Amino acid sequence: MKYSIGIDIGGTNTVSGLVDENGNILSSFSFSTKDYDYLETYLEEITDSIIGLIIKCDDKESIQGIGIGAPNGNYYHGTIEHAPNLKFKGIIPVKEHIERKLSEKGYHYNVTITNDANAAALGEMIYGGAKGMKDFMIITLGTGVGSGIVVDGRLVYGSDGFAGEVGHTIVQAEGRLCGCGRKGCVETYSSVTGVTKTAIELLEASNTPSLLRNIPHDKIGGHTIYEAALKGDKIALQCFDVAAKMLAIGMANAVAVTSPKKIFLFGGLTKAEDILMIPLKKYFEENLFVVFQNKIELEISSLNENNAAILGAAALTF
Amino acid sequence: MKYSIGIDIGGTNTVSGLVDENGNILSSFSFSTKDYDYLETYLEEITDSIIGLIIKCDDKESIQGIGIGAPNGNYYHGTIEHAPNLKFKGIIPVKEHIERKLSEKGYHYNVTITNDANAAALGEMIYGGAKGMKDFMIITLGTGVGSGIVVDGRLVYGSDGFAGEVGHTIVQAEGRLCGCGRKGCVETYSSVTGVTKTAIELLEASNTPSLLRNIPHDKIGGHTIYEAALKGDKIALQCFDVAAKMLAIGMANAVAVTSPKKIFLFGGLTKAEDILMIPLKKYFEENLFVVFQNKIELEISSLNENNAAILGAAALTF
Numbered sequence: 001m002k003y004s005i006g007i008d009i010g011g012t013n014t015v016s017g018l019v020d021e022n023g024n025i026l027s028s029f030s031f032s033t034k035d036y037d038y039l040e041t042y043l044e045e046i047t048d049s050i051i052g053l054i055i056k057c058d059d060k061e062s063i064q065g066i067g068i069g070a071p072n073g074n075y076y077h078g079t080i081e082h083a084p085n086l087k088f089k090g091i092i093p094v095k096e097h098i099e100r101k102l103s104e105k106g107y108h109y110n111v112t113i114t115n116d117a118n119a120a121a122l123g124e125m126i127y128g129g130a131k132g133m134k135d136f137m138i139i140t141l142g143t144g145v146g147s148g149i150v151v152d153g154r155l156v157y158g159s160d161g162f163a164g165e166v167g168h169t170i171v172q173a174e175g176r177l178c179g180c181g182r183k184g185c186v187e188t189y190s191s192v193t194g195v196t197k198t199a200i201e202l203l204e205a206s207n208t209p210s211l212l213r214n215i216p217h218d219k220i221g222g223h224t225i226y227e228a229a230l231k232g233d234k235i236a237l238q239c240f241d242v243a244a245k246m247l248a249i250g251m252a253n254a255v256a257v258t259s260p261k262k263i264f265l266f267g268g269l270t271k272a273e274d275i276l277m278i279p280l281k282k283y284f285e286e287n288l289f290v291v292f293q294n295k296i297e298l299e300i301s302s303l304n305e306n307n308a309a310i311l312g313a314a315a316l317t318f
Numbered sequence: 319m320k321y322s323i324g325i326d327i328g329g330t331n332t333v334s335g336l337v338d339e340n341g342n343i344l345s346s347f348s349f350s351t352k353d354y355d356y357l358e359t360y361l362e363e364i365t366d367s368i369i370g371l372i373i374k375c376d377d378k379e380s381i382q383g384i385g386i387g388a389p390n391g392n393y394y395h396g397t398i399e400h401a402p403n404l405k406f407k408g409i410i411p412v413k414e415h416i417e418r419k420l421s422e423k424g425y426h427y428n429v430t431i432t433n434d435a436n437a438a439a440l441g442e443m444i445y446g447g448a449k450g451m452k453d454f455m456i457i458t459l460g461t462g463v464g465s466g467i468v469v470d471g472r473l474v475y476g477s478d479g480f481a482g483e484v485g486h487t488i489v490q491a492e493g494r495l496c497g498c499g500r501k502g503c504v505e506t507y508s509s510v511t512g513v514t515k516t517a518i519e520l521l522e523a524s525n526t527p528s529l530l531r532n533i534p535h536d537k538i539g540g541h542t543i544y545e546a547a548l549k550g551d552k553i554a555l556q557c558f559d560v561a562a563k564m565l566a567i568g569m570a571n572a573v574a575v576t577s578p579k580k581i582f583l584f585g586g587l588t589k590a591e592d593i594l595m596i597p598l599k600k601y602f603e604e605n606l607f608v609v610f611q612n613k614i615e616l617e618i619s620s621l622n623e624n625n626a627a628i629l630g631a632a633a634l635t636f
Binding site for chain 1: 390399400452454465467469470472474475476477478479480481482483484486487489490491493498499500503563564567570571572574575576577578579604605607608609610613
């Protein structure tokens with residue numbers, strides 16, 4: 001049996017797991033990313049968690065390596081570059097740092113890194129609904145909107161390792177300001193943050209009665225909007241409608257580039273299920289170029305959100 | 319020396335050529351596609367042109383096959399499907415037809431088909447500026463806007479063979495009606511037809527003096543607008559500005575999907591050179607996601623427009 005160590009670096013938590021080649025997570029660690037102000041101590045903590053997992057493995061020789069999924073992780077450079085949701089800024093040579101730290105402690109393993117959405121795509125391809133599929137896409141809907149794209153059985157990294165940023169494609173020229181500094185990106189409408197922005201805009205722009213009016217603006221978020229939508233709240237439903245429409249255009253555009261067979265949706269916002277998926281499917285078909293209509297399935301990933309990130313990261317080494 | 323026969327099926331003309339592996343076109347035929355009302359006689363004419371070229375080749379054994387570039391050509395199915403600019407509608411099994419017709423006349427060759435922009439990408443990769451490049455894109459700016467996308471050294475066909483339709487990505491939700499029936503596609507702004515639509519819209523929406531006011535609307539086209547733009551005509555320049563802006567967003571979005579090193583521009587509209595390229599480069603950088611900024615070159619293809627299509631089609635068989 002082959003083993004791997006998969007690590008998911010998130011803005012909130014960092015989770016690592018010892019994974020076997022069948023996709024079983026044999027042991028895992030988790031700690032809060034936000035507790036670390038200094039890169040050095042943060043990387044030290046990751047290294048310690050890796051060593052903890054190595055020690056737990058009965059067959060250390062069979063560990064294929066360490067795989068890391070991280071926001072703005074770069075496969076070619078082994079770096080995290082300008083990740084907006086991490087405290088650590090600039091270009092961080094994560095691969096180099098962790099390999100050196102491991103080596104200093106007598107452990108010699110290769111570290112491979114990619115962005116979190118690419119890791120999710122690998123997880124989907126090896127352990128999830130995309131098994132045996134050659135052309136597919138995964139869209140991650142969390143604080144941001146990410147994507148991992150597989151063409152002809154291979155993850156698309158592109159010339160610089162940053163391919164797969166469907167969240168930062170523009171669907172409305174001169175549209176709403178995005179966190180990235182440009183206007184009209186999918187992410188600014190269809191992330192959890194985007195849905196929240198829409199709620200506040202709609203509440204301020206009208207007098208339509210809404211359950212959300214009872215909640216202070218800074219407490220409005222994906223979950224409260226979803227709860228209100230479940231109760232038929234017009235404004236809350238419209239928030240998901242806007243998110244679905246803009247995401248649908250972004251996805252239809254990405255389809256026109258790589259023509260996937262299926263698109264998997266993944267992450268926080270997919271918990272809204274039909275409230276998101278019904279308008280998403282409708283707008284997606286409406287916005288597809290004719291040769292792609294009625295061909296492409298949309299499906300919520302069946303992988304457990306926490307596990308998928310670790311599994312995908314681990315799959316980098318298999 | 320290996321040889322191939324490359325055929326470019328266009329809405330206006332059909333051109334075929336005998337090509338050697340160094341990219342020399344040794345002999346070629348051309349006839350008007352528009353003269354043929356019946357598919358059967360059209361395919362007969364193509365077959366005759368192929369046989370004419372086979373006869374001209376001294377070393378028939380070394381002909382690798384027949385490659386065809388065509389609008390909506392499908393590599394997997396060997397078909398042309400619902401091509402808007404051809405008289406022949408529906409799904410045409412071109413590969414099967416031509417192979418059978420050749421075979422009936424005693425010639426046994428494989429026929430391979432792809433869309434015209436993919437053929438141009440292959441031409442660029444094998445004989446043009448993309449030699450040795452692993453990740454690039456070509457955008458064809460003619461009556462329509464097409465694209466061919468290369469990822470990790472391989473042309474992207476996608477799950478159904480129709481990948482690479484950047485022209486039919488939406489950059490303005492609820493924007494101008496496109497010939498494909500949807501709204502806000504790149505093609506409806508940035509094709510020769512799109513530039514012409516912009517001219518007529520602008521002429522009708524204002525009283526701004528313009529050289530184009532002396533021309534009947536049905537005589538306004540890419541060339542007249544370009545001529546006026548060269549003389550500093552405000553409306554003509556604005557037509558190219560709109561085309562450049564919308565194309566720039568579509569290209570920036572496609573970059574976020576596959577992260578190419580370079581984008582080649584090809585076809586009729588590129589004859590405008592700086593009038594197109596200066597605003598295009600400006601808007602492209604403005605609309606790129608931060609990780610891609612100042613990394614991606616834009617370049618007008620150096621391949622001769624007529625030759626590139628034949629060379630690319632021929633390259634399908636090498």
